[in-house]
Amino acid sequence: MSEMLTKWHKLLSRADTDLTTISEIDLAFYNLAKETGIKNREFLFTNLVNREVTHYTEANFEKMGRYIYRKYLNHPDDVIKHYKKGLLILSKTKKLAKRWNKTIDKDNSFSNLSSALADFYPDYNIITNFYSVIIWAGLETWQSDFDRMLDELIKKSHQEKDREKITASVYRPWKETANLQIRKKIASCNNLQKLVDDYRFLDSFSLIWSKPVKLSWFRALKKNNKLQTASFIALNKVISIIKPNSKQQKSLELAPYLVFLKDWRDELRREQVYYWSFLFTAIAKKFKIKKDDLGYLTLSEIKEALLKNTVDLDLIKLRKSNCIIAVANNKVPVVFSKNISKKYTRIMLQASSNLNSQEISGLIAYRGAVKGSVRIIKNISDIKNFRAGEVLVANTTHPDYLPAMQMAIAFVTNEGGIISHAAIVARETKKPCIVGTKNATKILKDGDMVEVDANKGIVKIIK
Secondary structure, X not given: OHHHEEEEEEEEEEEOOOHHHHHHHHHHHHHHHHHHOOOOOOOEEEXXXXXXXXXXXXXXXXXXXXXXXXXXXXXXXXXHHHHHHHHHHXXXXXXXXXXXXXXXXHOOOHHHHHHHHHHHHHHHHHHHHHHHHHHHHHHHHHHHHHHHHHHHHHHHOOOHHHHHHHHHHHOOOOOOOHHHHHHHHHHOOOOHHHHHHHHHHHHOOOOOOOOOOOHHHHHHHHHHOOOOOOOOOOHHHHHXXXXXXXXXXXXXXXXXXXXXXXXXXXXHHHHXXXXXXXXXXXXXXXXXXXXXXXXXXXXXHHHHHHHHOOOOHHHHHHHOOEEEEEEEOOOEEEEEOOOOOHHHHHHHHHHHHOOOOOOEXXXXXXXXXXXXXXXXXXXXXXXXXXXXXXXEEEOOOOHHHHHHHHHOOEEEEOOOOOOOHHHHHHHHHOOOEEEOOOOHHHHOOOOOEEEEEOOOOEEEEOO
16 A cells, blocks of 8 residues: 555646535545555545635555556557447436436426436446546556657657657547547538537536536637648558567557547546536526535535535535535545644645746647747636737646637646647647646746747746
C-alpha cells in the first residue's frame, strides 16, 4: 500500500462543477483505490469554493494508472469492447430518458421523480466509475509512459527533423471524435441548427450546472473555423522509420485507439448527462428552488429529499461559500461546510505552497514560438471575451472551448498530457501548445504579454 501513496498534492481543478457530480466522482476514485491496493484510508478529498472544485490527494496516480492501463487498455480489442459497451449504454439512455421525460411532463409527483432517479443512476454509475475515473487514471499514466518511449525512438533513429509529423501521425485517433467532426461539418454546413441538435451536449460535464451549447457557439465556431490539412505518415511507415522492438511496436499500434478513447469517453459522459438534464430541472421545480441550488446536494441527499417531500434550504445556503467533500469509510460522501477540520485547511495550504514557483514550464504538445496577450478561460462563458491573436490559458481545455481555440495563437494549460484535448487540437491546428504547467493560471492574468516557447516548453512574461 505504501507504494501507492505519496505527499498530499493538488490532483486537478474544474470550474462550474456541482457538488452532486463531484461527490460521485470522489466515490469512483475510492473504488479505483480499492482495486489498486489502497483500502480503509482517506487519500482524497475535494474543496468546493466559488463554484470551483479542487481535488487533493495522497495517492500516486502514476502507479495506479499503470496498473489500470495494463489491465483494461492492453490491446485494440479492449478499446473496441469499451467503445461498443458505451454505445449500448447511450442507446439505452436515450430510450429510458425519453420515456421518463414524457412521463414526468404529465405527472411530476415525488414518486415518479424518485423512480426516474433510480432508473438514471445505474448507467451513470458505470460511466462515472469506469469511463470517467478508471480509464482516466489509466490514460493519464499511459500517455506519459508512451511519450517517453516515442521520444527515445525518435532520437535513436535520428528523426528529430520529422518529430512533429511522426508525433501527429502516431497520435492520430482511430476514429474521429466530436472535436473534429464538428469542425469538418461546420465548414460546409448551411443548417447550423442541425449541428446544434447533434452536439448540444458538449458542455454537459456537470449533472446540474451544465447548460446546452447554444446556436451562438456554433456561429462563432463557423466564423473562425480554419481546418488545417494535416499531413500524416502511415503508421506502418512510421514503424519502418523509427524501428521499434516488438513490444514497442504493439504500443505504437495501440496508440490510435487510446487517443480516440481519451476524448470519446468524455463525450459519452457528457451525452448521457445531457439526456437526463430534464430530470434535475423537474426536481428543482418540484422543490420550488433554483436548479443551481440543487447542485449543492449529493445524489443520496436528493434521493432522501424526494422521499421526504422536502429539501433542506439551510444546508444548501451553508455550502455555497465553501465546503469540503470527503468520503466516509470509503463508501459514503460526506460534506463539511462549517467548522472545517484544520487537517483539510493545512493540506490545502501546503499543496498550494508547492506551486509557488514563478517559472511556467510544461510538456511540449506542439512546437513553435509566439508572442501574444494572455486570455484566461475558466468556462464556456469566457469565450465571448476572447479576441483573435490571444494566447489561450486555461486549467484544461474542453470541446466547448473550440471557438476560442480557433482564434488563439497558442494554448497553455495547467493540466493535461500529450493526448489531452489541448494537445490534440494543437496538432490539428498547428499551434504552439504547452500542457501540464500546473501553475499557468495562477501566475498569468488577462492582458499579460507573454512569449510561449513551445520549442523549450517555457512561458515567459515579457510585459
